[in-house]
Amino acid sequence: MQLQFLGTGAGQPSKARNVSSLVLKLLDEINEIWMFDCGEGTQRQILETTIKPRKIRKIFITHLHGDHVLGLPGFLSSRSFQASEEQTDIDLYGPVGIKSFVLASLKVTGARLPYRIHFHEFDEKSLGKIMEDDKFVVYADKLDHSIFCVGYRIMQKDLEGTLDAQKLIEAGVPFGPLFGRVKNGENIILEDGREIIAKDYISEPKKGKVITILGDTRKTPASVRLGVGADVLVHESTYGKGDEKIAKSHGHSTNIQAAQVAKEASAKRLLLNHVSSRFLGREVSQLAKDARAIFENTHVVRDLEEIDL
Numbered sequence: 261m262q263l264q265f266l267g268t269g270a271g272q273p274s275k276a277r278n279v280s281s282l283v284l285k286l287l288d289e290i291n292e293i294w295m296f297d298c299g300e301g302t303q304r305q306i307l308e309t310t311i312k313p314r315k316i317r318k319i320f321i322t323h324l325h326g327d328h329v330l331g332l333p334g335f336l337s338s339r340s341f342q343a344s345e346e347q348t349d350i351d352l353y354g355p356v357g358i359k360s361f362v363l364a365s366l367k368v369t370g371a372r373l374p375y376r377i378h379f380h381e382f383d384e385k386s387l388g389k390i391m392e393d394d395k396f397v398v399y400a401d402k403l404d405h406s407i408f409c410v411g412y413r414i415m416q417k418d419l420e421g422t423l424d425a426q427k428l429i430e431a432g433v434p435f436g437p438l439f440g441r442v443k444n445g446e447n448i449i450l451e452d453g454r455e456i457i458a459k460d461y462i463s464e465p466k467k468g469k470v471i472t473i474l475g476d477t478r479k480t481p482a483s484v485r486l487g488v489g490a491d492v493l494v495h496e497s498t499y500g501k502g503d504e505k506i507a508k509s510h511g512h513s514t515n516i517q518a519a520q521v522a523k524e525a526s527a528k529r530l531l532l533n534h535v536s537s538r539f540l541g542r543e544v545s546q547l548a549k550d551a552r553a554i555f556e557n558t559h560v561v562r563d564l565e566e567i568d569l
């Protein structure tokens with residue numbers, strides 16, 4: 261599982277940073293990629309990566325500001341251009357309004373998609389669990405921005421322990437139905453009278469990962485709730501240390517506030533994105549340094565950077 265950042269800038273594209281988009285690569289887990297926000301130019305950023313657009317099966321939108329959604333019409337239209345390739349549907353999650361925006365853009369531009377978009381819109385009253393399948397659950401909660409904006413908590417379900425087949429063979433268990441019984445947790449007696457205790461041959465269940473991806477926000481308790489114990493928390497850092505007042509008036513956060521959220525949530529790792537173009541070079545290092553004084557495991561991400569989870 262990896263996170264790859266397609267755009268890490270705030271508001272408008274700059275030479276160093278495109279506007280917001282990132283993907284959660286779940287290729288090993290479910291052979292899918294999930295996208296979070298799709299600012300203008302996202303499809304060009306994808307060209308710089310190994311991402312195959314048809315593998316993107318879910319898109320989650322945090323809010324309807326242009327720098328988070330204006331790349332959608334272009335991405336959705338050209339996603340279908342490889343006619344020879346298998347066409348896969350998309351599930352699109354986002355605030356009420358995202359459906360009319362996408363449908364109007366596609367209609368006006370005469371786009372005809374050879375795949376379906378399944379819209380899942382929500383408003384303030386229908387937040388909470390917005391998606392669940394046998395491997396993942398996704399929750400959304402309202403943040404504190406200048407328009408309705410959410411953060412997402414993606415929880416991988418715990419992974420069952422796996423059967424150590426080699427160890428069973430070494431114990432002299434004949435390959436066949438007995439393996440299945442041990443895998444199901446059943447203790448078995450072999451012909452020579454020895455007992456095989458199932459749990460000795462099954463690895464411990466593995467805890468699923470928790471990934472929290474927040475949209476634009478002032479510092480708010482909802483961010484902490486979404487980020488509790490997260491393996492990774494992605495938080496905006498539009499402003500730097502000392503800019504708390506202006507951050508608040510524009511509906512954003514500073515690096516310091518993001519670090520405080522990570523600390524209060526006991527997250528394991530903090531990735532800062534949505535960085536203003538005012539910060540360049542050494543100032544970016546300073547953003548990270550100042551945040552680390554509060555939350556040690558902090559990193560300011562760059563466009564196209566890939567982070568292993």
Ligand code: ZN
Nearest residue numbers: 323325405476
């Ligand atoms: Zn915004």
